[in-house]
Amino acid sequence: MSSATAATDLRSQQAYVAAQAADARVNVELDTGDMTLNIGPQHPATHGTLRIACQLDGEQVISAEPLMGYMHRGYEKLCEVRTYPQCTTLINRIDWLGSFANEVPFILAAEQLMGVEAPPRAQWIRTILFELSRIANVSLFLGDMGVQVGALTPVFFAFRDRERVLNQIEEVTGGRFHPNFDRIGGLKDDIPRGWIAETHAVMAKMRGFCDEMEDLLMGNEIFQTRCRSVGVIPGDVALSYGLSGANLRASGVDWDLRRDANPGLAWDQVDWRVWTHPDGDSFARYWVRLQETREATKIVDQLLDGIPSGPIMAKVPRIIKVPAGEAYVSTENPLGEMGYYVVSKGGLGPFRVKIRTPSFSNISVVPWVMRGTYVPDIITILGSLYFILGDIDR
């Protein structure tokens, strides 16, 4: 072998070693074989059918690649063959834990195209139901995060107290999970008598639930040891990956579509604040969501006291035809920015609907953030990024 080839070999070998070290942030001097571990598609932590293909060195992650599509339902295509009212039925099932919040941006986009605006009473009730679905959705996260790190009890508390919120949603809309209550130009129905007082009581209970979660889980030193400085996402990375919602705010970016780009709902009528956390780690994401749930109960309380009287439906034709045009409306959903790019050619149904779902972007940061962590951290990070599978796969 000539010396030239030997030098090239050595150089390529060195380059390989350097690349490995840089890539995995692990010590490659130890001669340990890599192991491929498939987390999912049926794994308790992926709540749904997400699959994460991990390359492991011992328990350390060299690379993690989410593979999805097990639940792809093609909603963008299906919406093209449905009328606008029929679309909301599908849209309900994108983020199935906060269904009502899914409907709102789509309806708002259609309203923008039609030049219709819902009456104030409808806007207020919309906002209330929107925040209720946020509470229902995020409270489940608050408990589920406990299960991800091994605590059994919080998730039962979450299911227990979320049920109260779902009951309130069901009493108005008739559907616990899939309200299908929002209509172009307003709402399907008004709120039943006695509902406001009941909801106030439930909000008080939910604040109690948040306190409980703080004592039981967030204040727990073991939980903090597990979550602090695990899965740190700096602000600029979060922006570049298009993270949204609490994941973005936990990275210190002060951005909330409810405040910064309110598409016309009643959030600007009440007093509330946006919570951010500078750390960007899993604990920060939990912390921000807990504070947001508390804030949401306050928003609901204030809104309940100020619902204006009036009709709940604007004048819209019985058969809805949307004028040609394009509109994009996004709202701050429980999981993050949910937006609909609706293209109409003037028919009964949309010509094209692009659904910008928060979880899709949120989970795309996984390969970046999981490098160099440990197997238990995969679960912590996945849990704290908080995705709904229907929201990734649509």
Place this chain on the structure above:
Amino acid sequence: MPQLPGLLKGLGVTARTAMRTLFPKRGMRTLIPAPQQGSVTVQYPHEKEAPPDRARGVIALHEENCTACMLCSRSCPDWCIYIEGHKVKAPPRRAGGAVRTVNVVDRFDIDYALCMYCGICVEVCPFDALFWTPEYEYSEPHIADLLHDRIRLSEWMETVPEFLDYEPGSEQKVRKVPEFGTDDFAPARKLESDGARGLASGAGS
């Protein structure tokens, strides 16, 4: 590493919940364990949950009102409503009127295996023939059995609750559920007994 307060607080929360579940009673009877009242779960087959009146459990059909206009079938996103009907001649409503031509439903099937419970059909019905009821116990061991016909759908009319009042400030009008059970669930036969004539009955075929 671990400091006591957070860990102890957590233990406190679980212990408190256990106590609340075991001893939910207040006052003199505090120390009588009554987990049945303290727990939040429902022991399903033994006790039943009562969904709210607006709950979208199943769709009931008020057959007398149905004119087989196909609006519900067309607006269904899943194409799960199948309607067939025939025309009959019905006597005039009052003296001196002309003979009416009325649609009678022969088949009104909803495939609950496909239904997404969106409620669009109930909403578009212009004749108050479809209603939601909170009934939920109609599961079947075979998926094909979830296709329910008009007889079954009409039976559910019994369980339709009255529409609720609205909160003050609302301008909505409270709707009324039509009276049920004027006849033996068979409006077509009722029309016949009233003197209607059509293909399926009387002179035809």
Place this chain on the structure above:
Amino acid sequence: MADDTGDEQPGDEAREALAAELSELLGDAVVESHVEAGQNLWLRVDIELWRAVMAALRDAGFAYFGFLSAIDWTDAPEGRYEDTEFDAAGVGEEDDEASSATAEETVRRGGGETRFQLLAQLHSPARQAAVLIKADVPEAASSDGSSAPASVPSIIDVFTGADWHEREAHEMFGLVFDGHPNLAPIYLPTEFEGHPLRKDFPLLARAVKPWPGVVDIEEIPPELEAQLEAEVMAEFEASGAGA
């Protein structure tokens, strides 16, 4: 300038000003811009400069990546897979001027002629503003004679988050992103053929089942009509109701 942090919904002036500013910043790259009052700002840019535009916008403060997708503007040959009778009935019943005037016309925000349009959205958290960027994707003749969309520059080195969005656009529309290291399908099985979100891709779910909305009411045979009518009337009068 969109310097209205207190205002949740920047008015038209803000968007117009932003459009002017961005047009100036991007120079020739901007083909057309469109502002919809109180809604959104569209910029249509030159596809050749797609990556450069994205980089320039990122450096100008639009560093928050929203989404990337595409639109196929051809009409679906199969229509809406629904009985057109229903559509026609709807127009007839309502019969207001809006519905009849807007029948199947195309209004493209920001203009454009090509079949495929690339679409992306960027936010600027500092300015509380968003911009939708479009680019026409020209058709290029492929080797087998059929025309396919020309390849598009990838922007994953500008916005890392565009990675998955480009993969999705690739499998759904068949757009090819130059410079993307791994255009593997993200949702569909590896062996899947076709690009589902193209309009000429048939949706089987609607094709295999007949539409149940076809009117299926059996008419009374005309020859029996008079007889039945007489029978009914006779019975009605006989029952005493006529008295």
Place this chain on the structure above:
Amino acid sequence: MTDLLGLAYWAETSIKLGVALIVIPTAALMLGYLFLLKMMAFMQSRLGPQDVGPYGTLQLIADAVKFLQKEDIHPAAADRRVFRAAPVVVLASSFLLFVVLPTGPDAVVENLDTGIFYAMAVSSLSVLGVLMAGWASANKYALLGGLRAAGQLIAYELPLILAVMGVVIQADSLNLQEIVRAQAEGEIFGFGLIGNPFILTQFIGFLIFMISAQAELTQTPFDMPVAETELVGGFHVEYTGFRFLLFFMAEVATAFAFSALATVMFLGGWWIPGFDFNAPALNVLGPVVMLVKILVVAFIIFWIRFTYPRLREDQLQKFAWKVLIPLSLANIVVTGIFKVVL
């Protein structure tokens, strides 16, 4: 050991064996029902099982019957012999623990002079079974779980044994009966009515013992080998039917045995204040007292299990080596000094 009823060796042994065979599943059932099913349910605002037997008392028996009916599945690539042996090894380890547990002056299966030493040795056998299960399952999750268990063993046997050392020094014996006697006959500053339960003098030892026992039992916060949400059950992920049942029984029975060990070493064992140490009545009352104390200790074990999240393996190692082991060594030194000085 005194000859209880003057029986022949074989008769005595078979009686003891019979009692042990009844006691161990009963203990597992009792703990399982009381804590795993009912207490957990109450802590989570639920009712727990209700249908099988009064208040669901027979639920676990129904579960056992269900497990027995299930198909016995081996993974195709499994090392069959090891795979089958693993649950037996784990269960045997907890069976052997019961041998030395004293419940009365004569009510003990075998009163070994090195009882505590034997108990410690035997209890670490279970990890061998866990490792076997993890390795033989030919499953990556199981392997990770098994390796974690092995790592945990090294980290936690040490503080466990060192915590026991304090008690041994204070009682001057490795014999469990003698440890009970030392507590019964001890005095607190001349006040000897309740004896001297070592929890008072060896409180740090007690804490370390309980923490280590939690790890030994793979209960939360140290249940990394099982870790349902990460490893989907860890070492027993591939087990079904009665082999899984064996793991489950062993887990609960070992919890019972460790609660009993803690009772014997720190809470005064079976002795009741006011009784003579060798009073025959204690052969009947002792087990009852013992059971109550065991339930209290087990309650704490399970209470912690239902409340806490789990640590990460490296964090656990750090905690063991940096906190527990130095602390237990200091405890031994202090105990030794007091022993010599007083």
